[in-house]
Amino acid sequence: MKRIYTFLLALTLVFSTFSAKAQLDIGFLLEAGANDANTYLSNYMAPAFRGLGFGMNGGWYQTAKPHKSLGFDLSVSLIASQVPAADEFFTFNNSEFENFYFAGGNSVQVPTMFGPNLGADDLPQLTVRDFSDIDSDGDLQEDLIRISAPTGLGLQEGDLGDILPFNAVPVPMVQLGVGLVKGTDLKVRFIPEQTIGDDATISLMGFGLLHDVTQWLPGENIFPLSLSVFAGFTQLNTEIFLDDSKTQSMSLEANSFTGQVIASKKILFFTPYVGLGFASSTSNVDLLGRFETENSVLTDPLSFEYEDSGFRANAGLTLELAVIRLNVDYAFQEYNTLTVGFGISIR
């Protein structure tokens, strides 16, 4: 079981190494079987992975105006995907589970990972009942364990709350932009596979193209704004090994795509801009390997996917001082995102 707890902890390592506090609360879920664990954890962790997807579509540009040929910029951004209040809890429906139920009714509201950190007295008790005779003792009414519903981590109540003004998934991003020809910039996000410690790997790649359409408009020289179209794709892969022999692991593949029209206008040192378009993302999470619970052995027990798509509108402001560029951006979508960034920009 400890390995499973380790996995559940590691799952959250997709983003970071937040403390080991969550492991106990959700480890018991696998006792109810893989299907129930999938259902519960996919709901519990949804804000984290959905926020990641929305966040990965941020930070692509700081202006609609492309570089001159061979001009470039290098930028570092921290993107915060705001978790809506509605996603701080989800509805636990008994009908969606096989061995897992709430004895006090047919359904109950329980926290997601991004919910508040509640004490045991404020959390509903959930029960793993052996409806499908997991332990093969012929008793279909046996309660194997009751436990407080996993609490939210209360991230906004901790250090995160000191930094961000809202409950959010932080997504850092580093990228390089290079001016090509005909008013086109190539944006590249790339981290080759890196080993973190001895037990995790991460890689990231992304490509984007920004193309100035002002040049194709009649009256180009008198058009008051820079107008561009942009398309960008980002993929994050990570694998975290849970045992020394590296036979158990958690993997995440997250993909995001956005296509937008952008307008900007440089005024002295400032460049305000707006963007409007479409964004989509998918995240696939898998737990791979053989895992022992008290009553069974589960092979590759967890696999869940998140998909989001919709319109994305954003507005931002970039301050350029010589080659230094500072930027703030806010995007309106299902998970609104705030981006702050800095970098250098040449030509």
Next chain:
Amino acid sequence: MYKKLTLLTFLSLSLLWSCGEAGLESDISKVNEIEFTVSNITSEGVHFENASVNLADEEFADYLGDIEQFKVNKMEVQITAVSGDLASIAPYGNGNGGIIVSLDGSELLAVVYFGGSNGTTNHQLFHDGQGNLISTEKIVLYDEANPSNVQIPSSQEVVNILISALENRSTLNARVGFGGKFENANITLKVFLDLTARAQLN
């Protein structure tokens, strides 16, 4: 360079993602079953069966390092099987019949079927009109949340003994005794202890 960027990324996230100061709290509840089987007893008198149980290790081994307190929610007893030629707890000879269940010497359950005009003490739940033991539903001895559900009250001392054993991770000596008349009798009695551990992860 890439490695530095990657490390920068992870370090920034590690900084940002930390839980609140309160830590995480969770209640874990389990029902421990102690099963006694008294087999092939023949003769009048009292017949005992013993068992040892370490509740902390059996039920909460995965969480022991994080538990800050235990609670006893409910205690129940049930006769799940009776077979044989005779298993009666009616008074016999000069003795009274009955059932006793104890934990470390303290009585969890004590029912005595008195003879003569000395009255009765809840033994009817365990036998038919002739005093023969029967399989029963779960009989509530202690219910912390709903005291009115208790059918045969147990002593608070037993609750204290349970909590002490959980906190000290010590082994409890459990004992059951059946008094009466028996011929080739087999009796199975279960004790159900509904326990909660409150874990705090800091």
